[in-house]
Amino acid sequence: MILGMDTSSDTMTIALFHEGVVLGEYTTNLKKNHSVRLLKAIALLMEECGVKPTDLEKIAVAKGPGSYTGLRIGVTVAKTMAWDAKIPIVGVSSLALLAENGLYFSGKVVALMDARRGNVYAGVYQANSNHDKMENIVTDSHIALTDLLEPFKESKEAILFIGTLTEQICDTVSETLGERAIFARADTTYSQASTLVKLAEKLDGELADNFVPDYLKLAEAESKWLESRRSE
Missing domain, CATH: 3.30.420.40 (ATPase, nucleotide binding domain)
Structure with a gap:
């Protein structure tokens, strides 16, 4: 039990x-x-x-x-x-718990929380080949949002962002990644x-x-x- x-x-x-x-x-x-x-x-x-x-x-x-x-x-x-x-x-x-909500997403999943002053707590995860487990591919960290997004700028794949995010965070992510940024549904953000x-x-x-x-x-x-x- x-x-x-x-x-x-x-x-x-x-x-x-x-x-x-x-x-x-x-x-x-x-x-x-x-x-x-x-x-x-x-x-x-x-x-x-x-x-x-x-x-x-x-x-x-x-x-x-x-x-x-x-x-x-x-x-x-x-x-x-x-x-x-x-x-x-x-x-x-x-962050791993949040990332589990993206278990059936085919690409990278970014779990994040607002840490204020332009910073976030974030980790990057991806489902294994069987889609039965999320694997941490970028270690959880306290990081500036702009630094978190930098490695994704050149990527062409869609990226799922999960977390209860402020409007400012969502705007920054969208401005940086455009349509490649996908935000989790409200019922999967916690x-x-x-x-x-x-x-x-x-x-x-x-x-x-x-x-x-x-x-x-x-x-x-x-x-x-x-x-x-x-x-x-």
């Missing part, structure tokens, strides 16, 4: 998975505080599915990148539950915990004590603190 959760963005999604079947999934795509909703949602889903905490064998969580606050909420809950139950925790890239738990099924995981989120970039306050320490 696997419990999965993702709170790395405005989307809060949780799911239960057992022996190849998604028993239940709860997803909202709202700008609300995950900290007051996540535990209640987990308790409700487990009750509806008739699952007890002792039934869980693994906890899966989106490990980032994404919202610092959102990531910390999800990772803290996942680590606490895994530690208490003495079961492994599996972290999956938030992650789903049902995807997370299915990916986690094949991963061993690690001890909760050792697990850390993958921010890809320090929070602004942390960056300023480190910079001030270097200048002392």
Whole structure:
């Protein structure tokens, strides 16, 4: 039995998975505080599915990148539950989860999130020959949007962009790539915990004590603190 959760963005999604079947999934795509909703949602889903905490064998969580606050909420809950139950925790890239929505697209899939100030969190993925798995062909990174798009300028193939994107990001992508830029439908722009738990099924995981989120970039306050320490 696997419990999965993702709170790395405005989307809060949780799911239960057992022996190849998604028993239940709860997803909202709202700008609300995950900290007051996540535990209640987990308790409700487990009750509806008739699952007890002792039934869980693994906890899966989106490990980032994404919202610092959102990531910390999800990772803290996942680590606490895994530690208490003495079961492994599996972290999956938030961008990899988004990219899975493009599994049946024939070309490159760019999963991205707005990182502000002209930057994005992005990874480039492509389905394998069987279209049963997305492969990461350009490592997830924090990058300027213009730099991300540069390698695609000379390409003639269509490229699928997945993520809840700002109008400014969409305009920049369209201006750079023209008709070759394809944007995912609204219902496929956010992650789903049902995807997370299915990916986690094949991963061993690690001890909760050792697990850390993958921010890809320090929070602004942390960056300023480190910079001030270097200048002392």
